[in-house]
Structure formats: C-alpha cells, structure tokens
Amino acid sequence: MTTRLMVLAAGLGLSVSLVCAGCGQQPGESAAHAQKVTSGRNLRWSSAPKMFINPHKSYTATVKTTAGTFIMTLFAQQDPRAVNNFVFLANHEFFNGDEIFRVIKPFMFQTGDPLNNGKGGPGYEWQGETPTFPYQPGIVAMANAGSTNTNGSQFFVCTGSESTSLNQNPIYTELGRVTKGWSVVQKIAGGQVKTNPETKEHSLPVHPYYITSVVISESGS
Numbered sequence: 001m002t003t004r005l006m007v008l009a010a011g012l013g014l015s016v017s018l019v020c021a022g023c024g025q026q027p028g029e030s031a032a033h034a035q036k037v038t039s040g041r042n043l044r045w046s047s048a049p050k051m052f053i054n055p056h057k058s059y060t061a062t063v064k065t066t067a068g069t070f071i072m073t074l075f076a077q078q079d080p081r082a083v084n085n086f087v088f089l090a091n092h093e094f095f096n097g098d099e100i101f102r103v104i105k106p107f108m109f110q111t112g113d114p115l116n117n118g119k120g121g122p123g124y125e126w127q128g129e130t131p132t133f134p135y136q137p138g139i140v141a142m143a144n145a146g147s148t149n150t151n152g153s154q155f156f157v158c159t160g161s162e163s164t165s166l167n168q169n170p171i172y173t174e175l176g177r178v179t180k181g182w183s184v185v186q187k188i189a190g191g192q193v194k195t196n197p198e199t200k201e202h203s204l205p206v207h208p209y210y211i212t213s214v215v216i217s218e219s220g221s
Contacts, residue, residue: 037212039096041114044123049088055080057220067188067209070181072140075174078132082173089153090214098211102203105189106160112153121152128173135166142173159189
C-alpha cells in the first residue's frame with residue numbers, strides 16, 4: 001500500500017509529506033530486529049476490523065520505545081473508528097518493531113509503518129472522522145493520502161508549535177493525546193536527523209528509535 005499525506009507546515013517553508021512513498025528509509029529488517037521483539041508487523045488484512053470497542057469506555061495505549069515509554073489517552077468517544085483500528089492492530093502486535101522513521105522536531109514524528117519507509121500499511125484503508133480538537137503538541141493523528149478515506153496504520157505525534165498549521169486543513173483523523181511521558185516524546189523529536197536523499201527533506205533519523213510494544217488498557221463500564 002502506498003499512502004501520502006501532504007501538509008503545509010507553517011514556518012518551515014516547505015511542503016511536508018508525513019507519509020511519502022519512496023522516502024529512502026532503511027528496510028524494515030534493520031536494527032529494529034536487534035530488539036528481538038515479538039511482532040505481528042507482517043500481518044495483513046483485506047478489510048478494516050469490525051467495531052468491537054465500546055466508545056463509552058476509556059482506552060489508553062502504553063507505547064514502549066527504545067527511547068522510553070509514553071502513554072496516549074485514546075479518543076474512543078470522539079473517533080471510535082480510529083481507536084477501534086488502532087486497538088485492533090496493537091492487539092495483534094502490529095506496531096512492534098516499527099521505526100519512528102520521520103522526525104521534524106517543531107512539527108511531528110511519524111511511525112506505524114510495517115515497512116519503515118512510508119509505503120506500508122495493514123492491507124486496507126478506512127474512512128476517517130472529523131477532528132474534535134485543534135491540532136497542537138501532544139495530539140496524535142492518522143496519516144492519510146490527502147483524503148479522509150485513505151487511513152491505514154501510520155500515525156504521527158505532534159511535537160511542536162508547527163503542528164498547529166494543520167488546523168488550516170483539518171482532514172487528519174485524531175487518535176488521541178499524549179498524557180504521560182512527554183519527555184520521551186521530546187527525546188524522540190530531538191534525535192539527530194539528516195537530509196532524506198529521496199525527498200530532500202531534513203527528517204531522516206540518523207539513529208532511529210523503534211516501538212517495542214503497544215499495550216492497550218480499558219476501563220469504565
């Protein structure tokens with residue numbers, strides 16, 4: 001699956017492709033597997049999962065990475081399709097071993113691609129939902145191909161003030177918000193990057209961090 005997300009990052013003076021085909025990243029079978037994590041990242045499905053979460057319950061995702069752990073509160077009530085998809089994939093260990101393959105510190109970092117190069121996905125696409133909250137640091141949203149019906153598995157974490165530029169064109173389904181571990185998020189965002197030879201964008205991590213696990217917690221009745 002090839003997906004693209006073109007957004008204008010205010011102040012960066014360039015068009016930022018959050019999910020870009022042929023980004024020139026390292027292959028998926030790279031240093032991530034030195035972590036020896038159990039992973040379902042080779043799984044693919046022909047269609048999005050049926051709704052199985054309860055939007056009236058509360059869900060959090062504990063994201064363990066090689067940089068540390070951060071926790072996201074998921075927007076189950078506001079964006080049930082997004083959360084349902086994310087929980088489904090996390091429960092299948094789909095994100096384990098994924099590289100945080102794109103980093104622009106004042107804007108966002110991006111992951112959720114089983115190929116670690118901006119081309120991957122779960123084998124299906126799904127219709128997104130209208131954002132409830134303004135994009136700002138801490139918001140986690142889905143990458144898409146420029147329209148709301150092209151979501152897959154790739155997502156980005158807003159890390160700096162440039163993320164507010166997305167409010168000019170709010171078409172990116174929100175997944176949740178980082179509520180713990182902000183120092184880890186900033187550590188990831190502050191990693192050294194170099195120019196991507198394919199896109200000429202200064203966003204390719206020199207020493208990338210990886211997701212080692214995503215654990216979902218559910219509460220409420």
